[in-house]
Amino acid sequence: MEEKEILFDEAILQLEEIVRKLEQGDVPLEDAISLYKRGMELSTVCHQKLQNAEKQLISLMDENGSKTPFNPENGEG
Incomplete structure (x- = not known):
C-alpha cells in the first residue's frame, strides 16, 4: 500500500520527534x-x-519579469 504524501510541516514535526x-x-x-x-x-x-x-x-519570478533568482543568503532577488 502506498503511503499518502506527507505535508512539509508534518514531516518536520515527525523528524523533530524522532530526533528527540x-x-x-x-x-x-x-x-x-x-x-x-x-x-x-x-x-x-x-x-x-x-x-x-x-x-x-x-x-513565478521569471513570469513576473525578474531573471535573478532569489538568494536567501543576502536577501536579494
Whole structure:
C-alpha cells in the first residue's frame, strides 16, 4: 500500500520527534535503527519539498519579469 504524501510541516514535526527520542538515548537498538531510517526518509522528503518550492518561486519570478533568482543568503532577488 502506498503511503499518502506527507505535508512539509508534518514531516518536520515527525523528524523533530524522532530526533528527540534518539537524543534521549534509551531507545532499544532495533527501534533506534528504525527511527533513524524513518528520519532519513523524512529528511529526504523535506529536502525535495524545499527544492520544489524554490523551483516554483524562481518560475513565478521569471513570469513576473525578474531573471535573478532569489538568494536567501543576502536577501536579494
